[in-house]
Amino acid sequence: METTLITDLTYVDAPPAPVAVPSLPPAMLASRLQRALVAGLIKLAEVRLLFRFLRTPARVKRAVDGVEDLKRTYYGDLKVQKIARVAGRYYREYQTPGWPSAAYDAYVATTINRHVPFRGDTETLNLVFLAITKKCPLACEHCFEWDALNQKENLTREHIRDMVAAFQARHVSQIFFSGGEPMLRVNDLVAVVAGAKPGTDFWVITSGFNFTRENAGRLKRAGFTGVTISLDHHEPARHNAFRGSPQAYQNAVQAATYAQEVGLVVNLSLCATQEFTTEANLLAYARLARQLGVAFIQILEPRAVGHYAGRNVDPSPAQIALLEEFYLKLNFGPDFLDWPMVHYYGYHQRRMGCSGAADRFLYVDTDGDMHACPFCQKKSGSALCGSLDASLQAIKTGGCHAFAQAEM
Numbered sequence: 001m002e003t004t005l006i007t008d009l010t011y012v013d014a015p016p017a018p019v020a021v022p023s024l025p026p027a028m029l030a031s032r033l034q035r036a037l038v039a040g041l042i043k044l045a046e047v048r049l050l051f052r053f054l055r056t057p058a059r060v061k062r063a064v065d066g067v068e069d070l071k072r073t074y075y076g077d078l079k080v081q082k083i084a085r086v087a088g089r090y091y092r093e094y095q096t097p098g099w100p101s102a103a104y105d106a107y108v109a110t111t112i113n114r115h116v117p118f119r120g121d122t123e124t125l126n127l128v129f130l131a132i133t134k135k136c137p138l139a140c141e142h143c144f145e146w147d148a149l150n151q152k153e154n155l156t157r158e159h160i161r162d163m164v165a166a167f168q169a170r171h172v173s174q175i176f177f178s179g180g181e182p183m184l185r186v187n188d189l190v191a192v193v194a195g196a197k198p199g200t201d202f203w204v205i206t207s208g209f210n211f212t213r214e215n216a217g218r219l220k221r222a223g224f225t226g227v228t229i230s231l232d233h234h235e236p237a238r239h240n241a242f243r244g245s246p247q248a249y250q251n252a253v254q255a256a257t258y259a260q261e262v263g264l265v266v267n268l269s270l271c272a273t274q275e276f277t278t279e280a281n282l283l284a285y286a287r288l289a290r291q292l293g294v295a296f297i298q299i300l301e302p303r304a305v306g307h308y309a310g311r312n313v314d315p316s317p318a319q320i321a322l323l324e325e326f327y328l329k330l331n332f333g334p335d336f337l338d339w340p341m342v343h344y345y346g347y348h349q350r351r352m353g354c355s356g357a358a359d360r361f362l363y364v365d366t367d368g369d370m371h372a373c374p375f376c377q378k379k380s381g382s383a384l385c386g387s388l389d390a391s392l393q394a395i396k397t398g399g400c401h402a403f404a405q406a407e408m
Contacts, residue, residue, distance in 0.1 A: 001289075014261055015251075018071070018236075019236050019249055019250050019253055019306075021253055021288065021291060021292065022253075022257055022291075022292070023291050023293075024257065024260050024291070024292050024293030025260070025293050026290070026291055026293045026338060027084040027086050027243055027260075027265070027266070027340070028082060028083070028084050028085075028087060028295070028338045028339065028340065028341075029082075029083045029084070029085055029222070029338075030337070030338040031339075034083075035081060035082070035083050035253060035337075038083050038085075039083065040336065041272060041291065042090065042092075042388055045099065045100065046108055046252070047161030049063070049108050049109070049112075050063055050107060051114065051232045052242045053109060053112055053118050053119075053288065054112070054116055054223050055184065059116050059118075061116065061342050062116050063112045063115050063116045065339065066114070066115030066116070066180075067111060070111075074348055075273075075349075078328075078331075078332075079332075080092050080093070080336060081332065082331060082337060084265070084295035084296070084340075084341065086263060086264070086265045086295060087263035087264075087265075088381075089101060090312075091265060091295055091296075091341075092341075093341070093343070094267055094295075094296045094298060094341070094343035094387050095126070095127055095174065095343065095361075097173050098200040098201065098223070098225065098265070099173060101201070102198040102199045103173045103174065103199055103200055103225075104173075105199075106171055106173040106199045106200070106323070107114060107126060107173040107174075107243075108277055110123065110124060110125075110126055110171050111126075111217070113186060115285045123170045123171050123359065124359060124360060125167070125170055125171070125172055125349060125359075125361070125362065125392070126172065126173055126174060126303075126360045126361060127165055127172060127173065127174035127175065127176065127360065127361045128167050128172050128175050128176070128361065128362055128363075129176045129178055129205075129361065129362070129363045129364065130160070130163060130164070130167075130175055130176065130183050130375075131145065131177075131178045131179055131180065131182075131343075131362045131363070131364060131365050131366045132151055132155055132177055132178070132179060132180075132185055132188070132189075132366065133155070133179040133180035133181065133182055133184055133185050134148050134149055134150060134151045134152070134179070134180050134366045135150055135153070135179070135180050135184050136149055136179060136180040136184075136207075136247050137180040137181065137184075137209055137245070138148065138181070138207055138209070138243050138244050138248065139243075139244030139245070140207075140230075140242065140243050140244060140307070141242050141243075141244070141273050141306045141307065141308075142273070142302050142306070142307060142308055142313075143301050143306050145179070145365075145366070146165070148365070148366055149356050150181065151205060152366065153366070154196065154209040154366065154367050155366060155367075155368060157188045157191060157192065159368060159384055160188060160192050160311055161191075161192045161195065162384070163364065163383045163384065164192055164193075164196055164200075164369065165197075166388055166395050167200075167383075168199060168200055168343060169289040170388075171199075172200060173200055173201065174200065174202075174203065175197065175200055175202050175203070176203045176204075176205055176228065177189060177202070177204045177205065178205040178208050178374075179205075180366065181207055181209050181210070181367070182205065183204065183206050183209055183210040183211055183215065184209075184210060186210060186215050186218065187382075188217055188218070189204060189219065189221065189222070189224075190218050190222040190275070191195075191222075192329055193219075193222045193223045193224055194221075194222040194223060196216075196223065201225040201226070202223060202224045202225055203224065203225060203226045203228055203265075203267075204219065204224065204227050204228070205226065205228040205230070205256060205269070206227060206228070206229060206230070206252075207229070207230050207243060207248060207251060207252065208229055208230075208248070208252040208253075208254060208255035208256075209251055210259065211227070211229075211251065211254065211255035211258060211259070211369075213258045213261065215258075216255075216258035216259050216261065216262045216264065217262050219262075219264065219265055220262040220263055224264060226264050226265030226266065226267060226295075227255065227256050227259045227264050227265070227266055228261075228267040228268075228269050228298065229252050229256055229259075229266065229267070229268055229269065230243070230252065230269050230271075231249075231252045231253075231262075231268045231269065231270065232270055232273075232276070232290075233249075233276060233285070233286045234281065234284045234287075236249035236250075237249075239252070241263060241317060242271075242273075252268075255294070255297050256268070256294060257292075257293045258296075260292075260293055265293065265296075266292070266293075266294040266295060266296070267294065267296035267297070267343070268285075268289050268292070268294050268296070268297050268298065268340075269298040269300060270285060270297060270298065270299050270300065271300050271301075271302055271304055272299050272300065272301060272302070272313060272315065272319075272323060273313065274302075274313065274316070274319065277315055277319040277322060278322070278352075279322060280337065282317040282322070282323075283327045286326075286339060286340070286342075288329060289339075289340045290339050290340060292314060294338055294340050295340060295341065296341050296342070296343055297330070297340050297342045297343070297345045298342075298350065299323060299326075299327070299342065299343070299344040299345075299346070300345075301314070301315055301320075302314070303314075303375040320346070323346070323347075324344070324347050326342065326344075327342050327344040327347050330342045335336075350377050359396065361373065362392075362395055368382050368383050368384035368385075369381070369383075370382065370383050370391050370395055371391075371395070372395055380394040381394050381395070394407070
């Protein structure tokens with residue numbers, strides 16, 4: 001497949017017109033009293049679930065102690081304070097379902113079951129990244145599916161529906177549809193999610209292509225929770241060059257606008273390249289996200305896979321320190337409590353290891369093959385045929401990308 005990669009600020013067509021960025025209503029709760037009240041209500045709901053699932057005070061205490069140990073491992077002495085409200089539900093983490101919902105209850109149940117088993121299984125899988133199409137109109141610099149792009153499709157709507165049902169049967173509380181560009185299959189997305197059982201939050205990961213106002217409404221009515229929009233620079237020309245399209249920035253901003261209009265949660269996903277990662281760029285990006293009223297910013301570190309294979313793309317130690325400082329400041333700094341929450345998985349991965357490889361999440365590619373994560377692509381069975389349990393066990397045995405533990 002011949003695809004032209006745009007590596008500078010040139011365009012296949014004429015340069016795009018300036019993009020007007022709207023100022024949208026914030027998703028974040030600005031009031032300390034509101035945050036405290038919602039946090040208290042969520043805590044009360046969790047206690048009720050604990051007693052519903054575990055029955056006895058002794059078992060409840062064991063579960064609480066286990067979850068508190070997990071929080072200390074994940075956050076240390078940091079306390080989650082920020083809360084977003086979208087369409088009547090509340091969110092404290094990107095990869096945790098919103099409360100109140102059946103998906104949130106399912107998430108809590110799986111978390112409890114890790115510490116005090118109560119439902120007769122050992123399933124710990126919380127979320128799945130499900131790639132549903134090889135097709136994409138862009139030529140993104142960092143694409144990890146580069147070698148598969150625009151090849152013949154193998155997944156039918158029935159395949160997607162069957163995989164969703166199989167993962168729901170294993171208590172998966174979040175499914176993220178990716179690609180390629182999944183909005184090219186919006187009809188299939190709507191049909192599959194509309195027919196899914198309660199208990200799972202569904203998200204679509206998109207560049208913004210084909211994310212029209214009409215399609216945003218269709219996704220919401222079908223039962224989607226949120227949209228992750230790839231936006232890799234606060235400067236339109238830089239983002240367009242990175243994505244290989246003069247319309248990429250406009251599409252991303254419009255997608256955020258339309259998603260907000262219909263009540264979808266919005267996450268902006270940033271690939272923090274070596275060229276991008278400066279303090280000035282990170283703060284400018286956060287200001288843009290705040291202006292767009294989004295709930296989350298996700299930071300991804302580039303990996304030498306796909307179109308980046310064989311290249312030195314890892315952030316430097318100084319840049320990693322800068323990303324971690326940004327994560328801590330935006331999430332826990334007193335001056336940023338009404339700014340979007342930052343999800344930076346690399347921060348926690350370096351401290352407690354990877355939770356991919358079917359421990360808490362996995363990746364299913366556009367052929368239905370399962371992998372430890374999108375960046376650790378080594379087929380470990382199929383989600384379409386054979387024993388799914390055996391495939392999940394093979395992923396767990398094989399493990400995920402090895403991260404060196406940072407010096408604490």
